[in-house]
Amino acid sequence: MSKPRIAIAGFQHETNSFSHLSADLPEFEMADSWPPFLRGEEVITQTHGMNLPIAGFVAAAEANLHPILWCAAEPSGPVTDRAFDNICAEILDSIPADIDALYLDLHGAMIAEGIPDGEDELLRRIRTQVGPNLPIVISLDLHANVSPELVEHASAITMYRTYPHLDMADAGARAYRALTQILQGHGPAKAFRQIPYIIPMHAQFTGATPAGPLYAAVAAYDATGQWAEFATGFSGGDCPSTGASVIAYAPSQTDADRIADDLFAQVIAAETEFNQPLPSPAEAVQRAMSLPTGKPVVLADVQDNPGGGGSSDTTGLLRALVSERAQNAMHGVLHDPQAATIAHKAGVGAELTLGLGGKSGQFGDEPFETTCTVAALSDGEVVYEGAMYGGGTAQIGPTALLHLTEGGADVKVVVSSVRNQCLDLAYFRHIGLTPEKARIIAVKSTVHFRADFDPIARATIPVASPGALGCLLTEVPYKHLRKGVRIGPNGPPA
Known part of the structure; x- marks a missing residue:
């Protein structure tokens, strides 16, 4: 035949x-x-x-x-x-x-x-x-x-x-x-x-x-x-x-x-x-800081996942990392082409005062006004290493690593020019960071990151920070659901 x-x-x-x-x-x-x-x-x-x-x-x-x-x-x-x-x-x-x-x-x-x-x-x-x-x-x-x-x-x-x-x-x-x-x-x-x-x-x-x-x-x-x-x-x-x-x-x-x-x-x-509850950003950072050191605790910004339509620029978790004085923390990937451009023009070592993230203006979010240092720069070519996309390459545009030390915090933020989900350790490694040595790693992803991050993590904590991918479903303003479907496990009917 x-x-x-x-x-x-x-x-x-x-x-x-x-x-x-x-x-x-x-x-x-x-x-x-x-x-x-x-x-x-x-x-x-x-x-x-x-x-x-x-x-x-x-x-x-x-x-x-x-x-x-x-x-x-x-x-x-x-x-x-x-x-x-x-x-x-x-x-x-x-x-x-x-x-x-x-x-x-x-x-x-x-x-x-x-x-x-x-x-x-x-x-x-x-x-x-x-x-x-x-x-x-x-x-x-x-x-x-x-x-x-x-x-x-x-x-x-x-x-x-x-x-x-x-x-x-x-x-x-x-x-x-x-x-x-x-x-x-x-x-x-x-x-x-x-x-x-x-x-x-x-x-x-x-x-x-x-x-x-x-x-x-x-x-x-x-x-x-x-x-x-x-x-x-x-x-x-x-x-x-x-x-x-x-x-x-x-x-x-x-x-x-x-x-x-x-x-x-x-x-x-x-x-x-x-039905799985989510802690607030502050609660999640406090819990992460209370755990023994030696392996990173991963905080997942599950509602601002660009892989689910999120803007990847809301600042709720970033603000909590700074206000709770998180130490040896990494955060990524924050989508802010304006901040990345400013950092590339200023160069490594420059001190910047800028409004970081919050450009999408959703959920009452605003740019996080901060002073930071440009720790590293990259062209944003990320060669995947993890099981999900290993062998592929992401193009996230001119990218900057900004170091925030406000109030005694120690937070390094990967800032991209192209919106992209942080689902591989390479997003941090490509700009010179060693994720295994961090105390806290905050990622803008819901679950995909777990294939690469869970093996190095002491714990993984999903966090309820504002974003377009609502996981607290009774707060999502649905209008077109079929009649009677329950909005979340054991939730109210549409």
């Missing part, structure tokens, strides 16, 4: 409805944590060996692949209509008429300016063009907000099963295996269940309970011809599909329903365990 001809494409965005930023075409064209906009054979050559779903699909595929495009933008507010329509049109115009199947590397939490479910709208447009019978398999992020319509439009779906996302490439490889099964005439029955409560992002860490055991249960369903997926959802998206869900695939509808019902019951039973 000749090898099947499969078209492949990727269009990734995680949309935070409460972010003041937006994703237009330039945001999809630039390189940041991930590659720039790729077309044609670049899709294969420029993602080769990376922990990306499309790379995993390509590595697993025994097929004639027709690469179309792959693009992603840093999480932010909605995708502009211009970007969404142009990228969708380019995908649609490039789908050959004679393909046997289509694979799409998507996120699952995309919202465009006038479209509450970007992935479903893309699939709807593709189905209108190619018809109902073409096998279309997609891979989604663990944080997908999955709608019934998306499940219906896709022949099959695979998802990441780890947070931090160490298995993105594996999700792509599983998508190829699912597509092979369909092409061999064994298309599975499917069952979909939406979980009736929203899970806060910091509680979705799969290295702890309850998420870890739940994903072990998901993996246990894997067998020839059947599998299950669990999306913990993206609480930053304000739309009817916001929240967790489970999908099951099996040879018969009876088996698919049985698996979905079983997994649904397990997620319902874990609801109370997902």
Whole structure:
């Protein structure tokens, strides 16, 4: 039998409805944590060996692949209509008429300016063009907000099963295996269940309970011809599909329903365990300073995570580090192009008085007025070392290390020109710091940092400092949730 001809494409965005930023075409064209906009054979050559779903699909595929495009933008507010329509049109115009199947590397939490479910709208447009019978398999992020319509439009779906996302490439490889099964005439029955409560992002860490055991249960369903997926959802998206869900695939509808019902019951039973309180910045710094020295304590600024649409410039945790006179502390990555430019012009050793961070003006936050010393400068090329993105490179623009000693504090802040999530020790090492020797490391990340930071940490403490990725869900100003879904574990209904 000749090898099947499969078209492949990727269009990734995680949309935070409460972010003041937006994703237009330039945001999809630039390189940041991930590659720039790729077309044609670049899709294969420029993602080769990376922990990306499309790379995993390509590595697993025994097929004639027709690469179309792959693009992603840093999480932010909605995708502009211009970007969404142009990228969708380019995908649609490039789908050959004679393909046997289509694979799409998507996120699952995309919202465009006038479209509450970007992935479903893309699939709807593709189905209108190619018809109902073409096998279309997609891979989604663990944080997908999955709608019934998306499940219906896709022949099959695979998802990441780890947070931090160490298995993105594996999700792509599983998508190829699912597509092979369909092409061999064994298309599975499917069952979909939406979980009736929203899970806060910091509680979705799969290295702890309850998420870890739940994903072990998901993996246990894997067998020839059947599998299950669990999306913990993206609480930053304000739309009817916001929240967790489970999908099951099996040879018969009876088996698919049985698996979905079983997994649904397990997620319902874990609801109370997902309710995980967060200390204030001051409380977190005090606790960190009270712990024995020798290993750093990591404080996670979980609500100002740029990887979830945060501005990465709010100053709540930074202020607490200074006011509580934290010693041997590192903080990163604070997004402040203005401060980075001033530091580069002044040079290493210069003393500066400036308003640091707070430029986005959200949540009543303002720049932190301080006097500091320029300790080091870099071009912002960060070569990843950790398990999640190891081998890749981040471009965070001209970057400065500022040393704050106000009131007896000892805090060094990594300040970037490009917004980027601090999920790798290399963000500190590339500018001359040794994170292992710090007493406190404050990171603007929710969970992804844990793959690289947890092994060196004495303790990890998520912190409730202001930011666009609300983890205290009853404080999030939702307007478009489906009626009745609980706003947080055991929370009030929408």
